[in-house]
Every structure is written in structure tokens, then in C-alpha cells.
Amino acid sequence: MRTAFLLTAAFLLSAPADAAPRKPARQAGPAKTVPFSESSSDAPRMLNAYARCLANGRPGTAQDLLNLPLLSASQISTFKITITGKDSCSGSIPPAYVAKHADMVIGGMAEGLFLSRHARDNLADLIARSAGLTARNSAEEISVCLARRDSESVLALMRTAPGSNAEDAALQKLIPDLPNCVQAHTTLAFTKPLIRIYAAGGLYLVAEAPASGAVLR
Numbered sequence: 001m002r003t004a005f006l007l008t009a010a011f012l013l014s015a016p017a018d019a020a021p022r023k024p025a026r027q028a029g030p031a032k033t034v035p036f037s038e039s040s041s042d043a044p045r046m047l048n049a050y051a052r053c054l055a056n057g058r059p060g061t062a063q064d065l066l067n068l069p070l071l072s073a074s075q076i077s078t079f080k081i082t083i084t085g086k087d088s089c090s091g092s093i094p095p096a097y098v099a100k101h102a103d104m105v106i107g108g109m110a111e112g113l114f115l116s117r118h119a120r121d122n123l124a125d126l127i128a129r130s131a132g133l134t135a136r137n138s139a140e141e142i143s144v145c146l147a148r149r150d151s152e153s154v155l156a157l158m159r160t161a162p163g164s165n166a167e168d169a170a171l172q173k174l175i176p177d178l179p180n181c182v183q184a185h186t187t188l189a190f191t192k193p194l195i196r197i198y199a200a201g202g203l204y205l206v207a208e209a210p211a212s213g214a215v216l217r
Contacts, residue, residue, distance in 0.1 A: 036092040044162035044193065046093060047101055051108025053089035056116060062109045066208075069136040070143055070201045076102050107197030110204035111158045118207045123151040130209040138183065143202030145181035150174060151206070154199040162196070171195055 036046060055062040061082060068075035079102045085095030127148055135141040147154055157170035171192055182188055
């Protein structure tokens, strides 16, 4: 499925430097050691860490969310009801920022659950077992396609920090697959965070195919 598409460079940043350690007396908790700024180059990385913390701490909630059609209105609305951003994982990230970037948190949760459950699985076996999995919306069509075309590159992307040089390198390996995963006569604007969301969501769905029960509309 070849079509024209637009790649918008977003978060094209070098690997973020580690925050300077703080004195123990000033540490209110592990998630609050780094002040949050939406304009900071650390913001995407901190949001991804928050999402993975949620996935590890509330795996049942994360699974329920990820079993809804990817980036659908029902998934986003359920996320905003279920994930308030007022929890032990959020640290200094404002709840409004969490709600604003629900899609990125959902993608990060997919990464967290996949890595905790399937990091050591044989990717070829996962792809083979998902032969009956088909998409429920256009986002899942792109996602599952990316996962099936290059699962190794998707996994490599999951292992990188958002905004890092390693992320850029991993994304470059997936970009050539995008025209083949978008319906003909469709033009979409892809940002780096969106490609990461699609990639992670697709590999999670492939790995969890029997449990998610994703079928065509």
C-alpha cells in the first residue's frame, strides 16, 4: 500500500543529559527528583518513564486500556477517566500535560507491558502466532503492519529513550516501511512520537493477539 506521506521532524534532539543528583534531604520521592518543564528536552523522556511506571505498577489497568482500539475515541476517553496523572508515578508532571499527551502515554504503556512480558520472546514466533490478528481501525492497520514488517527495529526503538540519538537511528530504520503501511490515496503527517506510538502499539497487539481479540470492524 504505497501512498504519499509527510514526516514532521519532532523532538529531533541529542540524548538528554542525566539530571544532576540532588541531596537526599531534598528528595520527596523517586518521581519528583527532576523538575518538570513542558518546554524541556527531557519532557518526552519523563513522560515515557511515567507511562512505563504505570504499566509496571498497574498492569491490569494498562492492559484494559490497550485492549481498546488503538488511539480510538473510546481509548482516549477511557484513559482520561482512568489515568488522572495524580499518582505515585507522575512525580512533577502536571496532570494537564498527561491528559494533553494521552496518546504518548498509551504508547509508553504499550512499551512497558511488552518489555515486561515479551522482551525475551522470539519475535518471529510472536508474528507467526498473530496470523489471525487484523486491525479494528486505521491506527491499528499501520501499527500491526509496522510490527510485522520489521519487529526487530520496533523492539530496538522501544529500548531507546525519547529524544535521544539512539531513537533517531531506530526511527530511520522504520521510516521506509511507512508508505507500505498506509492505505492508498491517503496522506498522513507523521511525527516522531506518533511513529513510536504506532510501532509500540502494533508490537504489543501482535504479542497479545489471543488476549486482545482484535478483529476487523
